Amino acid sequence: MYDLAALGAWIEFAVRWLHVITAIAWIGSSFYFIALDLGLHRDRNLASGADGEEWQVHGGGFYHIQKYLVAPTHMPDGLIWHKWQSYWTWISGFLLLVLVYYLGAEFYLIDPNVMDLAVWQAVAISLASLAFGWAVYHLLCKLFVDADQTVLMVALFGLLVAMAWFYTQVFTGRAALLHLGAFTATIMSGNVFFVIIPNQKIVVADLMAGRTPDAIYGKIAKQRSTHNNYLTLPVIFLMLSNHYPLSFASDWNWVIASLVFLMGVTIRHWFNTHHARKGNPHWTWVATVLIFIAIVWLSVAPPASQQEARAVSRFAQAQGFEKVHNIVQGRCSMCHASEPFWDGVHWAPKGVVLETEADLTRHARAVYLQSGISHAMPPANLSYMEDGERAAIVAWYRAATAP
Known part of the structure; x- marks a missing residue:
């Protein structure tokens, strides 16, 4: 009979590999399209009616790319939908959460010195928190869709800080940071599944029916896509944090996690500004280094x-x-x-x-x-x-x- 423990380990490895592969595909396409959108030349009166265009070279060939602000005049054949990278990243990530933290709750999820929970209670809190995160975030986006998006980003940061503290009061330090990453990733995948793709399907349906699509659907999708862009790097850090006790096994782990989100903003701000041809704000790298130094100091600071x-x-x-x-x-x-x-x-x-x-x-x-x-x-x-x-x-x- 085959060793069940070995089989379980290989299943976990396979799911983890799938998670990494799909995450690379999702992050790569997300970064590429944000850079493409920011770098489009919108000062050209294009005969096609497109909002902007860009020429790129890669792999020995030239690419001529155009973006339509709402949609083209007719539905093109062979339309590619960028969605399955996001879906499978979340699905494989959730399977890992089940395999490692739910089935191994007594080892990795529950710390009686933090909160003495039964396994079912810990799992219920985990699941409820993920649903709660999406619901609150979605509500904030709907409230601030026409407002200054900086206000929305500050509100989102406040939510993430609150959840960072909450998770450290309930789970082990390792599970707390991992759950904050899952919380954020659920928001990102929810954006694709519940908002971005449905909005694009509405636009496609209007085109096929001969109607002019409403620009609001593209505006909302762009809002959510931008949020995903700024949240990606912190999620990567949080998913890798379980390999580094200095990040999670500290009394200040929730502060460290909060600062990581600020680092994600400063790093992406430089790239986004650069891609938009609006300069090279090098102060963002100084800010990133200072935040990282603060994180290093907190990781070895005396416990409260x-x-x-x-x-x-x-x-x-x-x-x-x-x-x-x-x-x-x-x-x-x-x-x-x-x-x-x-x-x-x-x-x-x-x-x-x-x-x-x-x-x-x-x-x-x-x-x-x-x-x-x-x-x-x-x-x-x-x-x-x-x-x-x-x-x-x-x-x-x-x-x-x-x-």
């Missing part, structure tokens, strides 16, 4: 837990700590306790407990703001905190936070 531990130690060692602890014990802990003994208070306000020295160091900033530089606490000064005690809190906090 270590930084918090250092801060706690600093507050505990600062001059005046013991005095402030006694003040808090006498003026605050009757309410801010695991079992408050002030009449009418049944639990610590806002969940802040100030019973131990560790509690005080953990909530040092809140104590400083609420009882040091302001008189917000104790409420109505019911426990009679004196001005000298407030001054002691201020002096202690500032000593701990001084450079």
Whole structure:
């Protein structure tokens, strides 16, 4: 009997190979057509009625390319549709998600220290998040179709940052970045399947029926195609990230992922500007290098837990700590306790407990703001905190936070 484990490994390899092949085909055609569109000469009065043209040379031959803004006057024979590259990239990518992360959820998807999920719960969150991403993105595009597209891009970036943070709060670091890539790729493939191709089919149907196609369909398709162009490079990074622990096994992995999207924008902006013959904005390469340096630094930056531990130690060692602890014990802990003994208070306000020295160091900033530089606490000064005690809190906090 053939080794099932080996068979499974080869199936995964075959699907991964298919994914890489189709992704290369999709990305290549996407980059080519964006460069072609930006580089068209639109200042020529073409007898064909085309919007622009370009001459190119490749493989020993010359190509004369023309683009019609809406459509030609009649339907040409042998029309080629660029869609299956996108469809199979997503299909093969989803199959990989199933094979690696769903079937291997206990190893690659779920981290009980992050969120203790059952396999079915983790898979459900994964699937729901992909559907959610497309729905929200599609809604944003419809709302901003006639608005400044920069506003839409900023809104999309905000969505991606939020999802980067969300995934790191639910899955392993490896799965979080991979899912952010799948989230973005779903948006890109959704653009092709739900918008670009259907719009082009409407144009073709109008032509065959002898009607003049509405230019809005081309405008919308161009919007989505441009988004795909700017999202491609970040998706590649995120799909490769699982091979590089410095990118995903960091407390700052969601920030790293967010910065990667900015790098994708700066890199594509240079190429798009260059192809449009509008100059060579070299500042984009400087910006890209600076963002990458920030990513490298974040990958080895101390985890937030270590930084918090250092801060706690600093507050505990600062001059005046013991005095402030006694003040808090006498003026605050009757309410801010695991079992408050002030009449009418049944639990610590806002969940802040100030019973131990560790509690005080953990909530040092809140104590400083609420009882040091302001008189917000104790409420109505019911426990009679004196001005000298407030001054002691201020002096202690500032000593701990001084450079």
